[in-house]
Amino acid sequence: MRMNTQLKQQTWGFSGSFRAMASPCELLIATDDKQVAMQMLQLASDEAQRIEAKYSRFISANVLWQINHAQGKSVAIDAETYQLLLFAQQCYQLSDGLFDISAGKLMRLWRFDKNSAIPTPEILNQALLAVDFEQVKFTTTELQIPTEMYLDFGGIGKEYAVDRVANTLAQRWPDISVLVNFGGDIACPVKRVAECSPWQVGIEDPQRLDQALVSLQIRQGALATSGDTRRYIELDGVRYGHIINPKTGYPVVHAPRSVTVLGPNCLTAGMLATMAMLQGEQAEDFLTEQQVQFKIYR
Amino acid sequence: MQLTHKKNIAQALAIASCGLVNPVAEAATDDRFFSGWDIDAALMYYGEQDRVQAIEAIGDFQKQYDDESQLNLKVVFDSLTGASASGAVAQSQHQTFTRPSGDGQYIVGAGDTPLDDSFKDTRLQLSANWIEQLSLEWQSNIGVYGSREFDYTSLGVNGGIERSLNKDNTTLAISAAYTYDLLEPVGAKPVPLSAMAIRQDFISEQAFRQAFNLTRGDDSDDKQTLDLILGLTQIINANWLMQFNYGLSSVAGYLTDPYKILSVVDNSGTSQQYRYEHRPDSRLKHSLFALAKGVVAGDIVDISYRYNSDDWDINSHTFDGHYRHYFSDDFYGQLHLRYYLQSAAEFYQPFLLMGSILPEYASADYRIGEMTTYTFGIKFGHKLKGDHELSYRLEWYQQTPKNNGTALVGQLQQHELFPSLTAVIAQVSYSF
Amino acid sequence: MKLKICLGLLMLTLGGCSSLGVEPWQKQHFAREDMALNHEKLDLSLDDHIYFSKEGSSGGRAFAGGGCGCN
Amino acid sequence: MKYLWITLLIFVSTVSTAAPSLDVMVADKQGQLVSLSEFKGKVVYVDFWASWCGPCRKSFPWMEQMHNQYQAQGLAVVAINLDTEPRFAEQFLKDLPASFSILYNPDGDIARQFDLQGMPSSFIFNRTGELVYQHVGFFNKQQKQYEQQLIDLLKE
Missing domain, CATH: 1.10.3980.10 (ApbE-like superfamily)
Known part of the structure; x- marks a missing residue:
């Protein structure tokens, strides 16, 4: 079952896109070699599809x-x-x-x-x-x-796929700077060389979806977002996010709308974001203590 | 419900995730091995009409070390089949020759130019060169090389230094090379100008063997070459540069071709016997080379002239030139024209006369006789993505040996003693 | 006396050379790969090998040696 | 021996007596003439480059870094393009974006006055406009040394 991938030429290289893990996936590749960009995109979509097929709870018999x-x-x-x-x-x-x-x-x-x-x-x-x-x-x-x-594995599946893809691409093509973005979980394994401008990454504002409020510049490292931007329940004025506290069975109280964390790789950044969400009110203190760069919307 | 305040959760997570993300370091893929190397590869076929065919493959590997030095490795493999002119003259009746090894014979038909087809030979050559930019003005290079085929081993070293001056418009260069060649001819070295023993002339194999062994000398011999080149490169104007080289080459040692012979004919031009050739054991060669290379409306033109002369009395003139036209940024065509003419060596003679006193040196090898050759070649090249280039060329090479004034006696007048020869060169090259 | 004059003349010719040539910033054509003197070096070395084994003279552009029996 | 010296003198004298200085006017992309003396008071790194020059491709990222790092402390990087046609420089600047000032001298009279010995050539002036250092070519190995020279001059 071939994923339908799409490759578009940009001034600075190529951007490739496909769908996996119920989210839009994108690859920004800083090369002008079309064959290489095509190979990288194919590898990324195959790997994402493999991990999804293996660990997704929505697929039977995996x-x-x-x-x-x-x-x-x-x-x-x-x-x-x-x-x-x-x-x-x-x-x-x-x-x-x-x-x-x-x-x-x-x-x-x-x-x-x-x-x-x-x-x-x-x-x-x-x-x-x-x-x-x-x-x-x-x-x-x-x-x-x-x-x-x-x-x-919902909490770590997507971040794991991002890191696997980023890592495999970096080893095969060590000199090509690439940015892997699966629905907001982002990894940039090969340093964007000094002379090119860094990748621009927009962070969604929960209130105004699909309108990137703040843009973050990233040359290397990863970024993950956890938050109820799309999946939430509202009941008599109280908004319940999609992060469930496994001890109470209820969504976390006073959880921020969204938490975005920068880290060495996507798994670490994603897990810190999820843990921060689970802290509810103390999300900011938790992340400050971890001395990581983060952005929280309430 | 507080999370216990652990300081370095982030660090613990980073370590934990590493195990997950790259569980096993994948083996370096091949393009990593070649990264940093510029590679030129070429495969060439050389084929003469019903004579020698050769395949030659070259791999040239080049690596830059920071901005100042560069390593260049080259491997050449070639294999030769087919027959080459032995030096004997054509006759109205068929002729029988003993193979160089003494085991077996080969028969040449009436009217045919005698060709010796005992050559199935493969050769491997390896060379390495280190180029170092010592300063803005000084550049040096040193190199070693080795080549091996079943009857010939060659080892050599070379070195040179270049000085650029006058804002890099002028470059003076001096380079030298020493080569040692070891020859181990099939059937050992023939005794100079000894007469070839033919099996039919002897009643028994044993008698033939005895006579054959009398024509054999040592198993091997060697020769040493000293080469020197003085070069001047000068930028003339924004489009043209010129290069002038003076080359001196002094060779000492075994210079005879162990497999070449001369026919000894009587007054009617009929071969009575064959004698192994003998050449002097030293040769001093001079060469003057001038090249002009330039850009003409985006096309690349180079024309060169070379004058060679040596103490064997072989003087030659070579006119060579290429014209490259770019049909587009990544597709070009190139024309190659070459004209060469040489005079005969003083000891060259197409045959010997019975009864005349044997000269000290004699060879009937047409390659050191009087001759003109011309080459016509076309080549096309495609520049591909990622600085790769694919190119292929086809060339025709025509040799026309001439009679250097020897009177042809008897039946020799009916035979073509100086047959011309055409060869085709087909080559494909790829660089990445 | 003769030597000094020759030396003087030699210096003059080298001096003369300095009038030929271009300024460093006028060398764009010489930066082209196909203008390098060792451009197409494989073709050149293959040609040298053929002509070394088929003709009576060699060298000029590079060393004269052939490194083969080439009979 | 007398003759030798005389000839040598003749040979040397043919070299033009030029002195690089900041009192020159160079055109910018729009053709406006810019005087380099406006950079006086700063440490000025004047670099001559061209789109076809290989080592220039290595010097640009380094100059960009120097510009970003030391601009605040009074470093002015000025790169003068010597292409016969400025449009050749466009692709080069797209591959190697530069935020320092780029000027153009297509007929090369400024380059002649600076008497360039090779490409690229860079000339470093201290805050009072005196020429202190000259470099020909660009070598990765010397980057640290080039940077130290700038740091020392910036401290003066």
């Missing part, structure tokens, strides 16, 4: 589906899945349990188009029973989770 329908039996996993679980575990520990990929079932209860209803407390409590990363038992080759539990 690796994630097998894991979630093993009825408590242990499932064989490959090195990539093992690395993902290892990373999720470290995030769980670093966030004192606030980031928990075992909250898949709970996440599915919340629908985030504007007028959907809030799940009833009984259903939420019942789902909360199945949320506990401690129950996830895995080795380098095997994974076993309780029958009721659903894992969900």
